[in-house]
Amino acid sequence: MNRLAERRGELIDRGRTVTFTWRGKTVEGLAGDSVASALYADGVRVFSRSFKYHRPRGLLCCSGQCPNCLVQVDGDPAVRACMTPIEEGMRVEHINAWPSLERDALHALASATPAFGMQVGFYYKTFMRPRWAWKYYEKFLRSAAGLGKLDPQHRRDRRYEKVHRHVDVLVIGGGESGLEAAIAAAREGRDTALVEEGLALGGRLAFTGVDAAARAAELAAAAREAGVEILQPAWAGGVYEGNLVPVYQGDTMFRFRAGEIVLATGLIEQPLVFAGNDLPGVMLASGVRRLVNQFRIATGDEAVVLTVDDLGIEAACDLAEAGVTVSAVVDTREGETDERLGVCGIEHLRGFRPVEARGRGHVSSVVVARGGERRSLSTDLVVMSGGTVAQFGALVQAGGSVHYDAARRVYVPDHVPAGVRVAGEPAGTAAEVPACADGGRGKQFVCYCEDVTTKDVNLSVKEGFASLELSKRYTTVTMGPCQGKMCHRNSGLVIARELGVDPDEQRVGVTTARPPHNPTSFSLLAGRGYEPVKRTSVHHWHADRGGKMLWAGDWKRPYDYGAPDDETAAVHESLGLIDVSTLGKLIVRGPDAAAFLERVYPNRYGDMKLARVRYGIVCGDDGSILDDGTVARLSETEFYVTTTSSGAGGMEQWFTWWNAVWGMDCQIVNVTSAIAAFNLAGPNARTALAGLTDFDLENEAFPYLGAGHAEVAGVPCLLLRIGFVGELGYEIHCPAAAGEHLWEALMAAGEGFSVKPFGLEPQRVLRLEKMHVIVGQDTNAESQPLEAGMPWIVKLDKENDWIGRYSIEWYQNRGNRTSLVGFEGGNGAVPKEGAQVVVNGEPVGRVTSSRFSRRLGKAIGIAWVPADLSAEGTPITLSDPSGATIPASVTLRAFYDPDQERLRS
Amino acid sequence: MSFLLECPNCGRRPVDEYAYGGEVTVRPKSADDARALFSYLYFRKNDAGAQREWWFHSSGCREWFQAERDTRTNEVMQVAPPGGLT
Numbered sequence A: 001m002n003r004l005a006e007r008r009g010e011l012i013d014r015g016r017t018v019t020f021t022w023r024g025k026t027v028e029g030l031a032g033d034s035v036a037s038a039l040y041a042d043g044v045r046v047f048s049r050s051f052k053y054h055r056p057r058g059l060l061c062c063s064g065q066c067p068n069c070l071v072q073v074d075g076d077p078a079v080r081a082c083m084t085p086i087e088e089g090m091r092v093e094h095i096n097a098w099p100s101l102e103r104d105a106l107h108a109l110a111s112a113t114p115a116f117g118m119q120v121g122f123y124y125k126t127f128m129r130p131r132w133a134w135k136y137y138e139k140f141l142r143s144a145a146g147l148g149k150l151d152p153q154h155r156r157d158r159r160y161e162k163v164h165r166h167v168d169v170l171v172i173g174g175g176e177s178g179l180e181a182a183i184a185a186a187r188e189g190r191d192t193a194l195v196e197e198g199l200a201l202g203g204r205l206a207f208t209g210v211d212a213a214a215r216a217a218e219l220a221a222a223a224r225e226a227g228v229e230i231l232q233p234a235w236a237g238g239v240y241e242g243n244l245v246p247v248y249q250g251d252t253m254f255r256f257r258a259g260e261i262v263l264a265t266g267l268i269e270q271p272l273v274f275a276g277n278d279l280p281g282v283m284l285a286s287g288v289r290r291l292v293n294q295f296r297i298a299t300g301d302e303a304v305v306l307t308v309d310d311l312g313i314e315a316a317c318d319l320a321e322a323g324v325t326v327s328a329v330v331d332t333r334e335g336e337t338d339e340r341l342g343v344c345g346i347e348h349l350r351g352f353r354p355v356e357a358r359g360r361g362h363v364s365s366v367v368v369a370r371g372g373e374r375r376s377l378s379t380d381l382v383v384m385s386g387g388t389v390a391q392f393g394a395l396v397q398a399g400g401s402v403h404y405d406a407a408r409r410v411y412v413p414d415h416v417p418a419g420v421r422v423a424g425e426p427a428g429t430a431a432e433v434p435a436c437a438d439g440g441r442g443k444q445f446v447c448y449c450e451d452v453t454t455k456d457v458n459l460s461v462k463e464g465f466a467s468l469e470l471s472k473r474y475t476t477v478t479m480g481p482c483q484g485k486m487c488h489r490n491s492g493l494v495i496a497r498e499l500g501v502d503p504d505e506q507r508v509g510v511t512t513a514r515p516p517h518n519p520t521s522f523s524l525l526a527g528r529g530y531e532p533v534k535r536t537s538v539h540h541w542h543a544d545r546g547g548k549m550l551w552a553g554d555w556k557r558p559y560d561y562g563a564p565d566d567e568t569a570a571v572h573e574s575l576g577l578i579d580v581s582t583l584g585k586l587i588v589r590g591p592d593a594a595a596f597l598e599r600v601y602p603n604r605y606g607d608m609k610l611a612r613v614r615y616g617i618v619c620g621d622d623g624s625i626l627d628d629g630t631v632a633r634l635s636e637t638e639f640y641v642t643t644t645s646s647g648a649g650g651m652e653q654w655f656t657w658w659n660a661v662w663g664m665d666c667q668i669v670n671v672t673s674a675i676a677a678f679n680l681a682g683p684n685a686r687t688a689l690a691g692l693t694d695f696d697l698e699n700e701a702f703p704y705l706g707a708g709h710a711e712v713a714g715v716p717c718l719l720l721r722i723g724f725v726g727e728l729g730y731e732i733h734c735p736a737a738a739g740e741h742l743w744e745a746l747m748a749a750g751e752g753f754s755v756k757p758f759g760l761e762p763q764r765v766l767r768l769e770k771m772h773v774i775v776g777q778d779t780n781a782e783s784q785p786l787e788a789g790m791p792w793i794v795k796l797d798k799e800n801d802w803i804g805r806y807s808i809e810w811y812q813n814r815g816n817r818t819s820l821v822g823f824e825g826g827n828g829a830v831p832k833e834g835a836q837v838v839v840n841g842e843p844v845g846r847v848t849s850s851r852f853s854r855r856l857g858k859a860i861g862i863a864w865v866p867a868d869l870s871a872e873g874t875p876i877t878l879s880d881p882s883g884a885t886i887p888a889s890v891t892l893r894a895f896y897d898p899d900q901e902r903l904r905s
Numbered sequence B: 001m002s003f004l005l006e007c008p009n010c011g012r013r014p015v016d017e018y019a020y021g022g023e024v025t026v027r028p029k030s031a032d033d034a035r036a037l038f039s040y041l042y043f044r045k046n047d048a049g050a051q052r053e054w055w056f057h058s059s060g061c062r063e064w065f066q067a068e069r070d071t072r073t074n075e076v077m078q079v080a081p082p083g084g085l086t
């Protein structure tokens, strides 16, 4: 086995192998391995190709901070290989390389053509000219951009959940300080949860030796015992207002609301900037130590360590212990050979700085210098430790701020908002770090995610983008998947150097790491992905009888039952039945109910007789038509109000809002889903219904616009005699639970009259024949009743104030500019809805509804026309999207039964 | 926006349970002053700072109430049933 001897703190289970595939090839790892460690142990060194230059990249941090090991796992792009435990049968693929990881076309192009150098700003500068070429550029750029591939055919195959959680304390970070803070909080009796994104608890303790691992285990045990809820591996995506923290674990997003957030996000080791610092084989010291101590992999044969502080020395000791030859520790600090290195016989090159790493596809040597003295060391593993920085992204997201303390060379918090606490602080003074290297050949990478080099950053400063925030916008430094975890400090140092100022100068500044903290899948954000649908109590009846169920707002409604023309004809000639349960239904009740309606409607309700129905529109205070429906007076103090199907919720809000403003003595209750409603319509409606009720339906007893309580087929119902579809009809409202029973009884009662259920489409034709408008189709947010052909409904002489009154008065004085009118087509052609009304070729209006009426044998419709074309019989010209010109003439009275003889019969 | 807002009836809840109802305004009492009418209809003060506004607890008690909120920080200074802000 290619692993080192067993030791405390290792994460692998040597007794259990796990098999998965890497680019189609089978790889065997050990249970507990991450994808990265298993592949590395198997000899894989190149994990990805970089974003812009498609340079080969290998493992760098092994802790989920850098972009180098992003892979595609079972179709999910941007998965961090080093943070993902292997699972049996997993399919792991590389990203951003074509045709293969080894031979990448874009990389070849980028290296062969310096003009393709893709320097900063190259995109903006190059692809502007010539303009016509953009469509070719775009094709190429689109295919080159992005990391990973999404399968457009992909279907949801897993269930993603959202869980709402409330805790007293949420600790972000399971390192030493995080665990200690969590233990203390839990021991105080506070409900505490802790989130750790790594594969082990303990932070640095988990990968820095046997004693440290023992301490980590101890802390973890103490936390569990104290009752801390530990989520691991899981990560906090960001910190939002109200101490909201989304925590992602597996396929679940936990929305944590925390009384207090403890930020124990710890330190991240930083890379050093020198030529070739991105070659595979150049790794961070902490990454190497993770591979050695947690996964027990000897990471090379001959290592060179480049360091600015003692972390490099510790890494060298770990490597030596693992049997790796460490040829030298190159230390930027002056001084004597460190004792620990002396013991292992490792050369300590003090006062040396890295200049350049060399190698083709993998590092093979590194050049270091001290003043004029240069040394070239051959190596297959360059370990770099460029010091550490505190992770302050979450603090800034929470509304806090930090600054760079130049004396101590660390970022320290300035302001920590209420409800947030920072645990653990960078101790002491950090080592001095060279901003970049002098004298090497090749690109010195500042930002790995976005392939930004020192040259790019310097150029941005020269071009005037002379701060971190501006350079970020121009070069995209710190904008990659890691959001600056690997490049924020170094880019600040490079800018400061170019400007010739200290890195703590205000003008260098800091940037904000944006959420999410790690690459996050849209599935997690979307959650379970359901599409709620409202169904009426007769839904299944419609579906079973061939109803074409289509979306109508939140509802599914039958569009027709296969033969819309026959359905229309049935209503005209004998009997039809339509399910109108989707209508909004409100009850307005109380001593002030009538007075309330007087104020929300432009027409009158105070004078309304009991057991009567009235049509009404609701206007906004700007006079626009918001909704329409009917109002039935059930008693002195109770009204039954219907609204459009999509307007129910909005009208409830509107009514209750004005009631809150006025404080009137009445209540508004939305009973939409509690009540089913059917419209039985046609010349035989009375006879058919009479068979099911003792209620006196005769015209004198129950005339047009009557309302009454009746028992129909044993069900208590409210009957409204109204006529949206233009024939004798009864709208029958009943408890939804009895809806299906009543519907079937009505169908049975209509059998002798060849009753047909009819859907939305026949209803649209029927209402159009009556020139009844549909709010939202024939009207829009600018339509007011005077122009919409309903001046009769506006009672400007009402004594009381009402909503929309002043605007409508103003419109009244101004006069109409446009008018909503009916029209008849002159040549049999039916203009499309949306066709234009034209005068001298100029559009002046539009068609809002149009159909061919079989009953009338002509094309009919409704359109907005200029006010001067709105007189009865005015010829107008319609221009159809098909290009056809259709002559038509204005009609102001209903096309069908204008005297309402049938309706009132 | 993910701040917490207190409904006078239900207590503190995440803001996504509510519908925003706009600034508390005063409705003109006639159409005589067209300028006053139109500014009531079409202009909002959009103060940067304390603002009195309407909220509807749409995923809760479905009642309206008023709140005073700092639009810069989303700090809610007070909530009250309609007309009850001090």
Ligand code: FES
Binding pocket: A067, A446, A447, A448, A449, A450, A477, A478, A479, A480, A481, A482, A483, A484, A485, A486, A487, A488
């Ligand atoms: S290295 Fe990730 S954004 Fe720069």
Ligand SMILES: [Zn+2]
Binding pocket: B007, B008, B009, B010, B011, B057, B060, B061, B062, B063
């Ligand atoms: Zn409430």
